[in-house]
Amino acid sequence: MTEKILILDFGSQVTQLIARRVRELSVYCEIHPFNHIPEIGDDVKGVIFSGSPCSVREEDSPRVDMSLFRGKLPLLGICYGAQLLAHTAGGEVFNSGHREYGRAKMTKVQSSELWEGVSEDSQVWMSHGDTIMSVPENFEIIGSTDSVKVAAFKIKDESTYGIQFHPEVTHSLEGKDMLKNFVVGICGCSQDWTSDSFVDSTVANLKEKLGNDKVVLGLSGGVDSSVAAVLIHKAIGKNLYCIFVDNGLLRKNEFEEVLESYKNLGLNVKGVDAKEQFYTALAGLSDPEAKRKAIGKTFIDVFDQEAHLIEDVKWLGQGTIYPDVIESVSVKGPSATIKSHHNVGGLPDYMKLKVVEPLNTLFKDEVRLVGKTLGIDPNILGRHPFPGPGLAIRILGDITPEKVDVLQNVDAIFIGKLKEKGLYDQVWQAGAILLPIQSVGVMGDERTYEKVVALRAVTSVDGMTADWCHLPYEFLAEVSNDIINKVKGVNRVVYDISSKPPATIEWE
Incomplete structure (x- = not known):
């Protein structure tokens, strides 16, 4: 007890x-x-x-x-x-x-x-x-x-x-x-609640709860779903079936890199390339919540299709963490708009799966400690949070494969430079936003009228509040120069210096 x-x-x-x-x-x-x-x-x-x-x-x-x-x-x-x-x-x-x-x-x-x-x-x-x-x-x-x-x-x-x-x-x-x-x-509490004790008791409870049942879990490449997967895997081994969906809105090369990193964890993972389905569902949509809902629905369709290929699945594994639980049972009742990208969120009744959420009593930093205890790759545990709808809410306006390509390249330069200069771990979350405007520029002797990107980096503990990250001017100058020189179609880079509150971390 x-x-x-x-x-x-x-x-x-x-x-x-x-x-x-x-x-x-x-x-x-x-x-x-x-x-x-x-x-x-x-x-x-x-x-x-x-x-x-x-x-x-x-x-x-x-x-x-x-x-x-x-x-x-x-x-x-x-x-x-x-x-x-x-x-x-x-x-x-x-x-x-x-x-x-x-x-x-x-x-x-x-x-x-x-x-x-x-x-x-x-x-x-x-x-x-x-x-x-x-x-x-x-x-x-x-x-x-x-x-x-x-x-x-x-x-x-x-x-x-x-x-x-x-x-x-x-x-x-x-x-x-x-x-x-x-x-x-x-109160006389004995201070024996540690990540080691959490792993031991959780794995024992999962073994008892799941027995020989099969579990399907949607991986995102992030900390929560990865730690949840490894915990369940420790309890039931190959009876855990993981699905990693490429929605065409991931970071550059992320699909391949994440699948590679999961190989070392011994997980039973299937990668699904569903880019075209997502792009089709998003065509012509500009409203942020409409984009979220289209992505959520398409994910459910893809996930459901893949889950049905596995016989006799009884459980759906999710990486829900404690702040999600608190938000949905708050003093004032459920939040007005619980964003539609929370984990797998809103799976249809016809899937008839029971839900298992091994992390739903933990805060984000505790999830990382548990991951460390489980021996998960520090590159996975140290990853910045990434929104469920991915780059769709970092591209303001409608989504096209061309815009995604531009933003993936910009993002790769920004994140790559943060890692190269030893700044990545000092930042809680970073990314680039493609703005729905064009600006005048000069390249060589030619006048240009091209895209504007905003860079965003924040420091935070849990995302509830956040301060803009005071990155060195020399670093920002180098990143801006690289983006404008190497990403065709971008001629201006701006840096977001808004804190949360009053701004949010993401732009949409």
Whole structure:
């Protein structure tokens, strides 16, 4: 039985960060919406309430039945979670008149297990409009800042704590220590959840779950589907059938290179050249979502056709990871538009396959650690994320094989140079975008009117937020020069310096 911490999500933008910090302590945790509380078994060692954009003073603000947790399990309320604990116990929570946002110094008012090894004055990060003004008699104030008297509290005779700040963000310099004090010291978690233990338990579970059944899995060449495939392969061997579809929208030479890399993993992989089917389906489409849907439908048709060639397949393997799961069961219900390229997404009912998703409890960086434990080629594990619809959403406007050829060549120069100059691993994701405009140029003595490409490179941890990558000017100059000289039809190169938010990583 794996010990776990339960995180109840009240709608904060940084709830996933709490989970990441807990997992960095080698402790397993799960995020569940406050209105979908799972059954609490002996494996749950403690509970964390997240922050929220709501105010506890609002009638329809998120609430939970405190009797499920208080006095029964160690409990930590963060920001809104702390305010909710105070408010429901009869404390006073008011609007402070201004939003308290940014760094603050928290002073330890009382000694506490939560402060073990924490400095007397510790820098923390505040982000709240409401403030706890007073607490009931059985609450002990254990931490204050200059402007917030009740920055942290403990409820007497309970392992229940509340903190007004966000320990999960890096600006709270000792936040991880505080979370460790709660998770390890107060909850008593043993810190034995590692990539090795994950591989052992997952392979054992897959063997039991799948038995001698056959599984079909669509490979993309990326980290998630590759790690999922190797895990399933370790459990059932040749009963795993992998299909790698060339949709004509991959990077230059990617189909051949990826198939070659899979040979070394011992996987049973079939490569399918379906370029023409995809180009036909995309003909004349310019709207991004229409392109996504056409690609998704064509992929399903091709995948279904190939899957039917394998007799008695019972399961569909997918590389779904934890952020996908959280997004589809969020506090506000499923996202308005869950993009149609998530994994295989939306396979038709008539395939009647059960789904197996061995990575659906892991974040991206954890998937890479598991891949490393499995001995997967670092070139696969270190690959930048690549969108499911491929170059179709990096070609603004309609798709033609000629445009794909141009962008593949531009992309190959850009990515190749990043690797050559030792910059590839410093970038989270990079690529080129073909713009639906032409610009005037001069080549030799001739005036040209040709295509414009934009280069995009970002740094990020998980893609939720991203900053544009400050690549050296000399490097950008060399890449631009190479592209214009070597890719026929391009006479201008621009560099995208937008961060996410407000921009997104991809242009479509």
